[in-house]
Amino acid sequence: MNLPILSPHLVEAAVRDALAEDLGRAGDITSQAVIPAAAQARAVIAARKRPGVLAGLDLARKAFELVDPAISFEPAARDGESFAPGAILARIEGPARGVLAGERVALNFLGRLCGVATLTSQYAAAIAHTKTKVCCTRKTTPGLRAFEKYAVRCGGGVNHRFGLDDAVLIKDNHIAVAGGVVPALRAAKAFVGHLVKIEIEVDSLDQLREVLAEGADAVLLDNMAPAQLREAVAMIGGRMTSEASGGIHLDGLKEIAETGVDLISSGALTHSAPVLDLGLDIEIN
Incomplete structure (x- = not known):
């Protein structure tokens, strides 16, 4: 490892x-x-x-x-x-x-x-038959983030961003204030340097279509059912990294991974271990 x-x-x-x-x-x-x-x-x-x-x-x-x-x-x-x-x-x-x-x-x-690490290993084992990786979030113990994210790696998971300063993640509240998916993406692209990746959260296939037209590095598919996730993955077609998120726990993990998403993020790896x-x-x- x-x-x-x-x-x-x-x-x-x-x-x-x-x-x-x-x-x-x-x-x-x-x-x-x-x-x-x-x-x-x-x-x-x-x-x-x-x-x-x-x-x-x-x-x-x-x-x-x-x-x-x-x-x-x-x-x-x-x-x-x-x-x-x-x-x-x-x-x-x-x-x-x-x-x-x-x-x-x-x-x-x-x-x-x-x-x-132990809880993460259980998540990783549940989806080992797929290409999907399980990753952590920023829902960590204050002061222990670097260590808890290291423990996720020990358990076979991968790390999401470490803080607010190492990647752009446009969430639903950002989109609401910015006036929509497209304005938020365009503002982010104009602000960050060429080495900073941009991910945006969507909760509908209509929003996903806007993201695909405008372009991003990754898209977070929030609280989507497996059937909707499968359709979203087909729409993305490998053009950007796909991440499923939103109240994900060990039960139901296998079904989500089998939709073909690249990543499944779960705060439970750190906040509930x-x-x-x-x-x-x-x-x-």
Whole structure:
């Protein structure tokens, strides 16, 4: 699996914020009170009762590294790989106080991102017999977008735009204010540079005809039934990327993909993915 590299700067900034939230002003006072300063620990991060897809190892590693550089973190698998219940995902060794102080931040990131990757893998598997790809949206946890979109990639999905600044996506409200599909498209083409792609949302075949006449890079087919999607794909005829969207969940996904659309976007991949239950099992020396 060809995964993007998570920016080390983003990883460190996010983990520092999470550690600051968790350790507060005085640090882990429980471990300071109960665990001798010289105590060493060996631990594993393991899956509990559910299988999953791994994502977020860099964040988990950074949590322990920032708490105490003397802690070693050895992954037992790679991001993007599937694992069974009970599987060991990483081994940690070092000062016990540091291992305990970094535990929750590491597991919070890892459980969240494994949950996104796991749900995405279920979507991808449901439509693997088609050419359609499943993609995420901007419905992400504030501050975690880059990581959740990375987790989507780990699960076999693809990424939509990362923010409002990297592509034009003309939605129904833009069209209403601009005065229609054609004025909105013409204004967008006049404004952006030649490397910026333009996508526009339509909810009817009449609007789609206007888009096809005016031209765009991609068209978002919003809340269309499978029969209407199939007709829309035939009308597009490969001239632009087709994306189905609007309240799409795992049930019904197969039927939508079989209409021939290029992409299916679903906010559920990130806003509704359950956190995967992972745990840290520790042995104090």
